[in-house]
Amino acid sequence: QQPVQSPQAVILREGEDAVINCSSSKALYSVHWYRQKHGEAPVFLMILLKGGEQKGHEKISASFNEKKQQSSLYLTASQLSYSGTYFCGTESETSYDKVIFGPGTSLSVIP
Amino acid sequence: DVKVTQSSRYLVKRTGEKVFLECVQDMDHENMFWYRQDPGLGLRLIYFSYDVKMKEKGDIPEGYSVSREKKERFSLILESASTNQTSMYLCASSGGRGRSKNIQYFGAGTRLSVL
Numbered sequence: 001q002q003p004v005q006s007p008q009a010v011i012l013r014e015g016e017d018a019v020i021n022c023s024s025s026k027a028l029y030s031v032h033w034y035r036q037k038h039g040e041a042p043v044f045l046m047i048l049l050k051g052g053e054q055k056g057h058e059k060i061s062a063s064f065n066e067k068k069q070q071s072s073l074y075l076t077a078s079q080l081s082y083s084g085t086y087f088c089g090t091e092s093e094t095s096y097d098k099v100i101f102g103p104g105t106s107l108s109v110i111p
Numbered sequence: 112d113v114k115v116t117q118s119s120r121y122l123v124k125r126t127g128e129k130v131f132l133e134c135v136q137d138m139d140h141e142n143m144f145w146y147r148q149d150p151g152l153g154l155r156l157i158y159f160s161y162d163v164k165m166k167e168k169g170d171i172p173e174g175y176s177v178s179r180e181k182k183e184r185f186s187l188i189l190e191s192a193s194t195n196q197t198s199m200y201l202c203a204s205s206g207g208r209g210r211s212k213n214i215q216y217f218g219a220g221t222r223l224s225v226l
Binding site (some may be wrong): 034098 | 115123153154155159201213215216219
């Protein structure tokens, strides 16, 4: 079953922060985050495994709460280059190796 | 860097035609996937393959078939194209070891229009 993402779309000014949420009805083994810029292929950002970890890369970080089957992606002090569609992908404990992607969150950063 | 190459960026076909979408990866990955991407629906899995000559149905396999004769190549086939198959098609591959083995690498996509 496809994970749910919220919000569907968000518009930010440069320097503002954003949070994108991903939730599943299934027990999860891992959550992936990808970004797709307009006209380009989705690109992997990070993976979080069962264990409630938090990962980060510069000003983009994510958390995974396996008990709530939720993950959040945090974008801090957004830059124009952050614009794109963000997808979460989930691997369930019963369907390991198969990643199901959410519908995506469109993020636009304006000057 | 992993490279996943899809044979066409844009394709226009007529209803009823047989359509082949080709995908090649250069990282010796075991797993390959075909998705279609539609506005508001995200990436939906059509078929995937864990090995040569092996295929598994994804969430929306109806109207599609696949072929994997060689490890690096995964083809998506529309036996008789219909207008509701107009979409962006993305191929992906994954492999490797440990935590990274399920990270997917995507091709640039093929935008198919069926008239």
